[in-house]
Amino acid sequence: MSRVLLLILFILWMAWKQDIPLNADSWRPAEVGVYLAWYGVLVGAMRLWSRWVSRQIHRGNISRHLRRFTRAMFFSRVGVVVWLGWGLFGLGWGDFVLDVMGPAGRWSIQTPAALVGVLPALLAWAGLWWSQYPADRALREQSLLSALENGLPVYSPPGLRSYLKANLRLQMLFTVVPVVMLLAAHDLLMVAVLEPLRITPQERPWLNFGLLLVASGGIFVIAPEILRWVLHTQPLADSPLRRRMEELCRRHKMRYRDILLWRTDHNMGNAAVMGVIPRFRYVLLSDLVLQTMTDEQIEAVFAHELGHVVHRHMLWYLLFVLIFMFALIGPGQWVESHLSFQWLGHWVSRDVAQKLVELVLLVGAGATFLLSFGYVSRRFERQADVFAARTMQGEAMAPMDRDSRSHVGAHGARIFQSALHRVAVINNIPVAARSWCHGSIASRMDYLENLSQNPQRTWAFDRLMSRLYLAMILGLIFSLAWVVKADSLQQPGPGTTTGQEYSW
Ligand SMILES: [Zn+2]
Known part of the structure; x- marks a missing residue:
């Protein structure tokens, strides 16, 4: 879900850029400061709340506080998206970015301006993980006991760095890398195909649309090859379990490139499959799944x-x-x-x-x-x-x-x-x-x-x-x-x- 919200950040930027308004009264530095400071206020407030929740957990009354905090965290993330939307459509954040970018902002090239435009929202997004960390850590410490009782392997809760890195890979890069690839493909088409032919996208909307469709199709197909590195994976070693899974695939005529061990520093028990064509299709099983579940x-x-x-x-x-x-x-x-x-x-x-x-x-x-x-x-x-x-x-x-x-x-x-x-x-x-x-x-x-x-x-x-x-x-x-x-x-x-x- 939160990946969908991340995607919406870029969609908002693109939607705004579609009809560049001409009333670019540029912002004064103070206005930029106030606009950006709101992200800081949000992250700071959630951090304080998170620390308070973590103390409550140690005192033993969790569920209600945690439920509220989780819900507030979700709305904070929605808030980051809404704040960008308001900044773009209501306040002039986009005009400011294009102004700062100078000629780079006005080119038919989209990628640099889009990245700068959504950057504060992305930073706030990452900041919210920092806010969330104390509550998550306390919860994990608490669950160590139940893991021991269930006879599961026990891993100490991740440090802040490992926690941030895992979230960065799994949530942000997982979404942002394919989007940036798509934008870059669009720019390449503009520079390499449409501009030499002296065609503007407005003249031939269907040609433009068709080219984009082809580019996104291509990226959709090869993205798993890049995402397997983004997600930090390695081929799953040969074992009776792996052979049974391979046999299962054969029986259902499912072809794939590889079965991967997904290294999350034991942050997360998850599995996934990605890729539409067998040459670029991977099945992922996370380290925590492999080490805490029966065959x-x-x-x-x-x-x-x-x-x-x-x-x-x-x-x-x-x-x-x-x-x-x-x-x-x-x-x-x-x-x-x-x-x-x-x-x-x-x-x-x-x-x-x-x-x-x-x-x-x-x-x-x-x-x-x-x-x-x-x-x-x-x-x-x-x-x-x-x-x-x-x-x-x-x-x-x-x-x-x-x-x-x-x-x-x-x-x-x-x-x-x-x-x-x-x-x-x-x-x-x-x-x-x-x-x-x-x-x-x-x-x-x-x-x-x-x-x-x-x-x-x-x-x-x-x-x-x-x-x-x-x-x-x-x-x-x-x-x-x-x-x-x-x-x-x-x-x-x-x-x-x-x-x-x-x-x-
Ligand atoms: Zn599923």
């Missing part, structure tokens, strides 16, 4: 990642983003042109009303994206859970008894539930804690329990997912058709005069 549990976690590949979730996510993009260009612009706050004219000026329309659209689009993305993501996670439970069920059977139309049985559900529960323990996540993109661990465990009681329920879930995929395909066709139609209406036909020509 059967690790295999179940691995099967969950395999489920994401088998059901092609990466491609469906890509489709989701495309649908959203087309929906913004097509139906979104239609809404914008029909949404006027003229009735506000009695109270505010036209400029303010226009700004309000933009704000409502921005918030509306953002909320729609987060809600629908959360929904789709939770469905995909559930489908991967179901796949894992089915697979573990099948593992226990003789090959000839494996049903092609398998379902979640009690055995498979139990193994995957135990793996989920262990993930919660090693990461200090309460099982009831809600997660936007995954759903709570408790709800995931309950769901499998429910499915395992009747095979029909698994198949009903399969039908639900088929309908979701069908809806996404229809959504793509619909939004694309809208964009194409709206575009053809805007092309002036022979004999018509556009407003511009008329006034000339």
